[in-house]
Amino acid sequence: MSITLARVEPSIAGVGDYIELMKPRVMSLVVFTALVGLVVAPGHVHPVIGLVALLCITVGAGAAGALNMWYDADIDARMARTAARPIPRGRITPGEAAGFGFTLAAFAVVTLGLLVNVLAAALLAFTIFFYVAIYTVWLKRSTPHNIVIGGAAGALPPMIGWAAATGSLAVEPVLLFLIIFFWTPPHFWALSLYRCEDYARAGIPMLPVVAGEDETRRQILRYALILAPLGVAPWLLGYAGPAYGAAALPIGGVLIALALRVRNERDGHRASKQLFGFSILYLFLLFAMLLIDGRPGGLFGHFA
Amino acid sequence: MITSTDAMNEQERQPPGIKLTAQQLRARRERSIAIALALGAFVLLIFAVTMVRLGSGALSLSGDDYMRPVQTTK
Incomplete structure (x- = not known):
């Protein structure tokens, strides 16, 4: 039996490329709206627990961004606005982006569930699933209502923040x-x-x-x-x-x-x-x- | 049966190991440092939440509460 190994070039991706993969501008809006959900919720949240919740939501959003760039690399390469993203530019391979995205998503959801509460973690998991599977994979390429329905993913962070603070909705x-x-x-x-x-x-x-x-x-x-x-x-x-x-x-x-x-x-x-x-x-x-x-x-x- | 000569020939046929370019080395070092920092931050996070969740209870486990004899009823 012979095993043929494909020659894989060692990665040239730097930390900046991975940060770019997480869509930092989208992440900043997510963390801000989640913070509002957390703060306006009734009751007192310990600052450390609040910070952990925000961190998990931010990392979860970054994971969703990375998975979106992984799946959309082919169309990103054809659009002027997105052609310079790390995958079409050849800085990160699609496999690296997928591994990075799935790992971060799992870490964010599990950490939020263990350290904050299960409802917030379930909402975060649903948000990532909705953005990646429903919006990116399914709706974006098939219907003009793509961003209307897909917008639900971007709208969920304040609900996750509220759930993190109260354990309910x-x-x-x-x-x-x-x-x-x-x-x-x-x-x-x-x-x-x-x-x-x-x-x-x-x-x-x-x-x-x-x-x-x-x-x-x-x-x-x-x-x-x-x-x-x-x-x-x-x-x-x-x-x-x-x-x-x-x-x-x-x-x-x-x-x-x-x-x-x-x-x-x-x-x-x-x-x-x-x-x-x-x-x-x-x-x-x-x-x-x-x-x-x-x-x-x-x-x-x-x-x- | 594999002779020692065969094994040597096999070794000679092996391609040399991957030589990283300066850019690849720099990128790998950068990623390694970032992963180390992220791991350190994660450990601190777990420690901080443990302290918050258990509060003083975490410390008293090794103190009086732990040593107090179990109360029994007659």
Whole structure:
């Protein structure tokens, strides 16, 4: 019996490449929204346990990012926005990325389950599974609703944070989930309007590729009209104070105004780019205000 | 039957070991340090959570509570 070994080049991947593989910008948004879920939850969490929960959620998000880059390496190579990622650039092999992603995912889930609680760990496992198997493998290449349904994965971190703090779920974390869930489509569709050719070349059925720009602009406005009231809801339902309401109302207005400009835009993509940029600021401001003025366990509530 | 000459020939036919380039060596060293740091951080994490979860109970295990005789009823 003879064994043939394929010649494998020793890896040239550095630490920076692995960090890039974890999508640090997505991770920063995940850790921030999870922190808000953790802080606004009622009751007291020991700082060390809170830190462990955040760390596990962050590593879990990074693992999901690595697995996404592993599976999507072929389409990433065909898009200008993603062609410089570590796998298409030849810095990390697909096998290394898969091993890294699966190992981190297992560590994050098991550690969260053993050191914090099982509900939070189960939610984290579901989030990673949803992002990798449901969004990346299945939906992304098959339907223009890919980011609508797939957005659920990005919306779950505040629920995981809440579950880590309380061991249970309630209406408030579901509201936070809904805010991010309805924020995702206008955010990504605004981007896809001016990256349409990129997505078409890669064969990804994004909404402007499949249904055209006009339909995408209409859908963006539709989701913005749902998102803005949802953004104000924590204040209306008494989960956040007047300072939150005073911030959520005007920025919700700006969001709708920008979505209207996108809807009416005929030449170029100036409004789409503005909406894309503002949508990031919008979500950041909403969650930052929740951190400051959330009830009952808001940042100030802890010291009251 | 394998003779010693055969074994020597076999050894000669073996390709030389993989020679790492300077870039590959640098990358491996970088990864090794990162893994060591991550492992150290993980150990500290487990230690910190153990202290938080058990609190003073962790220390008293080796003290009075551990040594106290089991109470029996007559």
